[in-house]
Amino acid sequence: EYDIPIKIVIQPFDYEIHEKKMIRAYEGDGTLVNSNEFNGMENRSTIKSITKKLEKMKMGEDTINYKLRDWLISRQRYWGCPIPIIYCDTCGIVPVPYEDLPVELPKDIKFAGKGNPLKTSVSFVKVQCPKCRKPAKRETDTMDTFVDSSWYFFRYCDPDEKKLPYRKDIADYWMNVDQYIGGVEHSVLHLLYARFFTKVARDLGLHSCDEPFQKLLTQGMINKAHPFCLECETFAKKAEMHDKKCKRCGTEYILKSVKMSKSLGNTVEPIGIMNKYGADAARFFILFGASPKSGLEWSDEGVDFAYKFIRNFFHLLREPIEKVRTKSSIRDELITYNLNKTIKMVTESYEKLAIRDVINHIILFFSDLTKYKDEGGLKEIFNECREKLTLLFHPIAPHTTEEIWEHLGKKGFISLANWPSYNDSLLTVENEFKWKLMGNTVDDINSIKLATKKDKLKHINIIIAASWKFKFYSLLIGLIEKSRDQGEIMKKIMQHYEFKTYAKFINQTTAKILKNIEGRIQA
Ligand SMILES: [Zn+2]
Ligand SMILES: [Zn+2]
Incomplete structure (x- = not known):
């Protein structure tokens, strides 16, 4: 219309466009052209640099576009807050006086299946004009239920308050919501409205909360083949x-x-x-089966597994230990370590809402405890384990665990019992290494037993290398990374007094290892 020449500034990635052939503007992404120093860059990632330049040239600045549109809140439905407005032929539109609020929904209505049911209530519609006292009509539209869901969490803090929506000190004490959970369908409208209401009410002095929700989790969908x-x-x-x-x-x-x-x-x-x-x-x-965020794949086998696990869990924890030992053994130490570690991991996973991790830790400890019970253990340790494991599993299987709790002779509900604590001083790196090493050794012994087909052994000799060898090899690994010179390495190792007696072995071993490395590098 104004004969302004067309200049292409974004070229699509996978084809080329020409000014002369274009019948409409290209609005997609691509590479910047005709843009001086920005030529050849990807358009999206360059937005910031272009904005900076415009700011420098005093030709513009960045801003946030909320894309908020007007929201028509009236609905022709019964369920919803009445809009407190009265229509008078003389005075026009009159708001319901403050002392008459809130306007409550009438009960004498007829649901005819069409039209707004509120219109059928004479007692609701026919009112006196608050200004001139002449007969007037009440508004029959109600508010969109989004209005209620935009601030209900404030009312939840103070549900018994009669005169106000909620008291400021109480709302300030409880708000904001620590963890909000909802479906993806709420991710735009509801959350935007809730934030909007929160900020408006804050500006009106109704509370001091800035954001309604501290953390949000959007749960996934349930899928099936x-x-x-x-x-x-x-x-x-x-x-x-x-x-x-x-x-x-x-x-x-x-x-x-x-x-x-x-x-x-x-x-x-x-x-x-x-x-x-x-x-x-x-x-x-x-x-x-589900991680809360990604959703759930339905499977009938999965339900079956869950059923069997719960059944086994119930039997293991309900029945007391039969093979009772009176002398303590290393197994007691191991199960105590595993119990404390499990409590820590489960507690942390619950807090992160990593429920699948919670269950994995519980299943692992359940199998440890099954073994402990089968092999025989101390009564008080088994009892401590089953009590605490029952507590850990309670949020996932409330009925089963409540039943076990009663069998354990506990007074009151498990749902009201204290969450188990763990002994942090047991959970050291050394302990973790120790128990892992023991687990590996036991696995190795079992593999050897299997391979040699000797399942009934009376005695096992485990030969352990001297501890100075461990220190020597650790030191050597570090030194080899810095130098391949045997003399230099030996000099550094021999600075450690404890190796003096083993100089010959150390010298030979170092030579062998260095030769080995050389060979590999050449190959
Ligand atoms: Zn009037
Ligand atoms: Zn087909």
Whole structure:
């Protein structure tokens, strides 16, 4: 219209555009051209540098665009807060006086299935004008329920307050919410409105909280394998989900994971699972199979595993230990170490909402404790372990653990009991190394027993290298990284007095190792 010459500044990555052939502007990403020092750069990542230059040239500055649009909050529904407005033929639009608030929903309404039910309540609609006292009409639209969900968490802090939405000191004490959890469908509107309300109410002096939610977790969806046609690139419809082949093209279906939905008919009714396996198994499976963020892949085998684990857990912890030892052994030390480590890991994982990790730690310790019980142990140690393990598992299997708690002779509910603490002084690096080494040694012995087919051994001799050798090799590894000169290395090693007696061995070994390294480098 104004004959301004067209100048291309962004070229797409995979093809080229020309001014003359263009019928509309190219709005996608690409490489910058005709842009002086920014030529050849990727457009998105260059936004900041271009903004900086514009600021320097005093031609612009960066700003945040919230894309907030006007929000029409009125709805023609019964469920919602009444809008406190009265229409008078004489005075026009009159707000309901403060002392008459809140306007409550009437009960004498008829749900006819069409129109706004509030219009059917004469007692609600017919009012006196607050200004001129003449007959007037009440607004029958209600507010969008998003209005309520934008600040309900403040009311939760102070639900019994009669005169105010909530008291400031109480809201300031409890808010903000430590951990907010919601579906991805709320990630835009609800959270934006909630933040908006929080900030407006703060500016009005109703509280001092700046952000409503400290942390947010958006949970994933539940997926399940469903017949899919590769040819048509569609999932089988509900009526076709038991077919082997696609109705449209005859291609054999493959199974592909998809979000559970009523329209595909691939939903699993929780009530069916609960009837068959119990609510604890259903909950355990969902928590174990899903990481909260990425969602859950449904599998029937998974539910079965959860059911069996809960059953075994119940039996192991309910029954007292049969093989009771009276003398303490290294096994007691090991199980105590594992118990304390498990409490620490489980507690930390719960706090991070890494529920799958929680369950993995519990399963590991459960197998340790099974072994301890089978091999025989100290009664008080087994009892301590089963009490604390029951507590750790409680949030995941509340019914089962409550039942075990009663069997353990505990008074009161487990849900009201204190969370177990752990002894941090046991969880040292040395201890971790020690128990890992022992575990590896036991595994090695078992492998040797298996390989030699001698499963009934009376006696095992374990030959252990002298501790100075460990020190020598550690030192040598460090020195070799800096120098390959044998004389120099020997000089440094021999500065350590404790190696004097072993000089001959050290000299020979060092020579051998250096030769070995040379050989490898040449190869
Ligand atoms: Zn009036
Ligand atoms: Zn097909």
